[in-house]
Amino acid sequence: MNFKGNMSIRFPYLAETILVILLGIIFGCQPKPTKLIEGEFESYTIDKGNIETFELCQGMVEPANEVILLSPASSVLTKIIKGPGQRVSKGDVVLQLDPKSIKDKIEQINDQLDVKNNNLEKTRLNARSAKADLSYNEETKKLKIASIKSTLADQEQLFEVGGISQAKVDKTKQELTLAEKDLKLVKQKNWIKLAQLATDEKGLLLQIEMQKKDLKQQMFLLTQMDVKAPSDGIILSVHAQEGEKIQGEKTLARLSDLTRLKVEASIDEKFRNLIKIGRKAYVSSGKNRLQGRVSSVMPQLDNGKLHFSVVLTEDDQSKLIPNQKVELQIVKRAKYGVLRVKRGDQINWKKKQNLYLISGDSAVKKEIEFGLITEEYAEVLNGGETGDEVVISSIASLSKLNSFKIEKAN
Numbered sequence: 001m002n003f004k005g006n007m008s009i010r011f012p013y014l015a016e017t018i019l020v021i022l023l024g025i026i027f028g029c030q031p032k033p034t035k036l037i038e039g040e041f042e043s044y045t046i047d048k049g050n051i052e053t054f055e056l057c058q059g060m061v062e063p064a065n066e067v068i069l070l071s072p073a074s075s076v077l078t079k080i081i082k083g084p085g086q087r088v089s090k091g092d093v094v095l096q097l098d099p100k101s102i103k104d105k106i107e108q109i110n111d112q113l114d115v116k117n118n119n120l121e122k123t124r125l126n127a128r129s130a131k132a133d134l135s136y137n138e139e140t141k142k143l144k145i146a147s148i149k150s151t152l153a154d155q156e157q158l159f160e161v162g163g164i165s166q167a168k169v170d171k172t173k174q175e176l177t178l179a180e181k182d183l184k185l186v187k188q189k190n191w192i193k194l195a196q197l198a199t200d201e202k203g204l205l206l207q208i209e210m211q212k213k214d215l216k217q218q219m220f221l222l223t224q225m226d227v228k229a230p231s232d233g234i235i236l237s238v239h240a241q242e243g244e245k246i247q248g249e250k251t252l253a254r255l256s257d258l259t260r261l262k263v264e265a266s267i268d269e270k271f272r273n274l275i276k277i278g279r280k281a282y283v284s285s286g287k288n289r290l291q292g293r294v295s296s297v298m299p300q301l302d303n304g305k306l307h308f309s310v311v312l313t314e315d316d317q318s319k320l321i322p323n324q325k326v327e328l329q330i331v332k333r334a335k336y337g338v339l340r341v342k343r344g345d346q347i348n349w350k351k352k353q354n355l356y357l358i359s360g361d362s363a364v365k366k367e368i369e370f371g372l373i374t375e376e377y378a379e380v381l382n383g384g385e386t387g388d389e390v391v392i393s394s395i396a397s398l399s400k401l402n403s404f405k406i407e408k409a410n
Helices: 003-028 100-160 166-223
Strands: 035-037 041-045 047-070 075-080 093-097 226-228 233-238 251-268 280-285 288-297 305-312 325-342 352-359 362-373 377-382 389-394 403-407
Touching: 047 233, 047 280, 047 305, 047 377, 075 100, 093 251, 100 166, 251 288, 251 325, 280 305, 325 362, 325 389, 352 403
Parallel strands: 035 403
Antiparallel strands: 041 389, 047 251, 047 325, 075 093, 093 226, 233 251, 251 305, 280 288, 280 325, 288 305, 325 377, 352 362, 352 389, 362 377, 362 403
């Protein structure tokens, strides 16, 4: 046997094997990293906020409301400025009505007001004259009573010395009594007369006030003869022709209101228990995300699809336009105002996980218990508090470390 020859043949394979073993030992014995430089990991400070899970579907943006334009008064339609399909902005004139009937009414009311004001002035002058007459009459009665009292005093003195009879004195007393009763009656009549005069004036003032209100209403109607769009929108239909006589409160046109939008959507019937009126939803289009609520649900299925509407609840809806396709995020589960941490590659779907909490220039492993976990956030139940900074992702494997140092980047 040629042993030497066999050794020369096998030696290369043996050398390779030994080399592989040595490399494995060298690299296997290398220590795990015990420090990380800022920028080699991402952290998140535990805060309080909302956590939501969603079911996705597609929808189409549509106007949420339809506006009906009514004729403000009986008139004639003189011009149609905006027809069906045309876009209008708030304040644009859509239709013009003949203002002649309103102007005639305004002129008539002004004439009536002039007459009423003239009558009011006459009534006030008559009242002043009547007050003067009544006051004079009352003063005359008072003077008469004073004169009788003076005569009676003289007569009583004469009676004491025998210069006048008792009958004469009694007669004067009767005259005094009648004069006092007459004064009392005059005062009552004067009060009634003055009250009547005040009532006449008040009645005229009420009539004038009513006509002023009517005038104000007619002046307002005059401004409405140019029928304007109350909001941005699109003219859907016009229900009159130029030259047509229009009655008050008649429907003139229908307008879609673009200031409030909704989304018409459909979803597989297996999610029908999810779609309830009032359920929170989000409308997403590109980078835009607006909040809304399910506003209506169709009772019947259509080819296995449930149709429903979502009305946007945010004031600024300018980022969406009618007939725009959007994605709807229907909230399935949600917790609001809870402790949460943002998801990273260090956080999986387990309810209990060991994570690293940063304190100063080091990070220490600690077990954290989670509640609701979504693609974006995880609810912190135990092990963390508001303000704790947690390592959520890292370029290095950290699973076998209990802690590591943090160095500032140069």
